[in-house]
Amino acid sequence: MTSNGRRWGALAALTLAVTLLAVDGTVLALAVPALTADLAPTSNQLLWIGDVYSFALAGLLISMGTLADRIGRKRLLLIGVTGFGAASLLAAFAPGPGWLIAARALLGVAGATLMPSTLSLVRNIFPEPRRRTRAIAIWSAGASGGAALGPLAGGLLLEHFWWGSVFVINVPIMLLVLVAVAVLVPESRDPAPGRFDPLSALLSVAAIVPLVWAVKDAAHSGVSASVLAAALAGLAAGTWFVRRQRRLASPLIDVTLFARPAFSGTVAASVIAVFAFSGLLFFFSQYLQLVRGYSPLQAGLRELPLTLASIAVVVVAVRVMTRLGVGRALGLSLLVTAAGFVVLTAGEGAGGYGVLALGLIVIGLGVGIAFTASTDAILASVPPERAGSASAVSEMAYELGVATGIALLGTLHTMLYRAWLPDLSALPGTVRTAVEESLASASQALNGDALLAGAREAFADAMQVTSAVAAVLLVIAGVLAWKLVPRHAGPAASPEAGRHEAGEHEAGEHEAGEVVGTIRPM
Known part of the structure; x- marks a missing residue:
């Protein structure tokens, strides 16, 4: 393997790792009905099962990112891969909600070692600005595509196996990542890290x-x-x-970066965007199954347009960012995502699948560019030796958005669902409690009762309002990015860096075919 080929092979291994992490963050949404039937969690426990992974991850990202700079990013990545596989087995065979919450927390701890390590390794393997942007676009496609791929993977597994299979599948994939990283990825660290x-x-x-x-x-x-x-x-x-x-x-984070509107604006826009995206995605799989009546596999297949669009956009992401600049590309992509949510809102209240598919495609296109632009802007703001801590900030923004999105938008949806339920006074107390708990438990408790149609309608109406709220938040994030993030973020904002990047343009365009050719077999 040539040196250049080895770099793209290393990128493929790192992208596979982050794809699996992203899948793990959303795959559970599709398993909620089966999980509810088996473990009988309360609505609060169900939210914790979805949230605790991101809470643990976000809490440790800063420390792990800085630790990666010091002890070696590859070393920490290998430790995290091993821990993630072990925690996946604990989650798969959880006998109760408490056990599953604890296992998800351990997955978050392991994930905190993986996320900044993969991104900082990408930053150091590809130091050239244009190649770095293209590599980050591929890495981001793994992250956004993995998040959308989770429901499909979950559907395939749940069609034939029990809900724990969505965690068991992590083990063989993590073994593959472990071998690929050990063979292909070079070690890197801060040569003068200072004291931890x-x-x-x-x-x-x-x-x-x-x-x-x-x-x-x-x-x-x-x-x-x-x-x-x-x-x-x-x-x-x-x-x-x-x-x-x-x-x-030697601080864990250079907090003076947040005084720069370009940096703080990018982070804020990222948090708001992921908040809107993940908060809705958590309930959308349930909507497809419990309201539309699709099986887990059918629901996963109907979310596939989001996955394909977020991956396909990697082909044009670099050109869009070059033509518009980072700030405008980020702002415009968030506005496109908001438009997709508006279409999705209309589709949730209409019959058929076509409008939903169109909304998912538009969302996927917007999210794919947004993730690339925001990540590249944050990483470009620091020198390579501080890539771990910058990666931690980028990933912390993502995970905080996931956790708070599920918590707040999920709670808003639950409140609206309960408020719009039909009159349940004629039901026995235990059945009424089950219906108010969630639509998943209502589907079991009512078992075809006429009130179930009213519960489904309440769930769908709540989804429409939640989607509209998500669209408004994305518009705010888009305007924020357009106003605050400049055309060239970070050190590349200097005239010298701008001329250097322009000089690389022709060579970078030549690389596009090579990159796609390298990744296509994956």
Whole structure:
């Protein structure tokens, strides 16, 4: 294998790892009906099963990203791959909701070692700006495509196996990733990392986890003394963390980056976009099964246009970003995604599948470019030796968006569903509780009762409102990116860097066929 071929082979291995992580983040949505029937979780436990993976991941990303810079990104990636496979087995054979929540938390811990490692390795394997952007586009296609591929993979498995199979499948794939990374991926680290500060690592967790928990619990149960206490504790830890980073010679994160509108605007737009995307996706698979009546496999196949569109857009992502610039490409792609959500809102209230498919295609096209543009802008803002910590910020934005999106949009949907249910006063208490819990439990409790049609209608109406809210949030994120993120983000914003990138344009276009030819066999 040539040196150049080895680089693209390494990218394929890293993309496979992040694709599996993204699949794991959404595959569970399709398994909710089967999981509910087997483990009988409460609505709060069900949200925790969906949320805790992202909570644990987000809380540890900063520490793991900086640790990767110090001990070696490849080494940490190999450790994370092994841990992810082991945690997958624990989740697959969970005997109850509590066990599954704990196993999902362990998956999040392992995922925190994987996400920044893969992205920072991509940053260092491809130091040239144009090749880096193309590599990030492929990596992002793995992330966005994997998120959308989760329902299809879940549908194929659930058609023939029990719900735990969506976790068992992780093990052989992680073994393949383990071998490919060990053989193809070069090691890299910060040559002068400085001292790792354990207190900063602890403060980063103490800041993020309580704040996210407070948002989730307030959305589900309302504002309480425990919610306020958690929020204040998180804010206090965050303030301490920021002050400490300003004083340290080797901080976990260069917090001065957030003073730059380009950087902070990109991060904010990313959080809002992922919030809208993931919060709705979590319930869309349930909508297809429980309202439209599709089997898990049929539902997964009907989400396939989103997957194909988000992967196909990698072919044009670099050209779009070159022509429009990072800021306008990011802003426009988020507005396109918002338009897709508007179409989806109309489709959820209409019969047939065509309008839904059109909405999914538009969303996939927008999301594919948005993920590439935001990730590239964040990574371009730091030198290669700090790629781990920058990758952690990028992934933290993604995971915080996932966690809070499921929590807040999921809670909004649940509240609307309960508010719009038909009169349940004639039902026995246990049956009424099951119907109010979720549509999945209502489908079992009512078992064809005439009230089930009313429950399905309430679920669909709630989905329409949630989709509309997601569209509004995406418009806000798009405007934010258009206004704050410049044409060239980070060090590339200098005139010299701009001329250098322009000089690479012709060579970069020549590489496109080579890249596609290398990846196509995968």
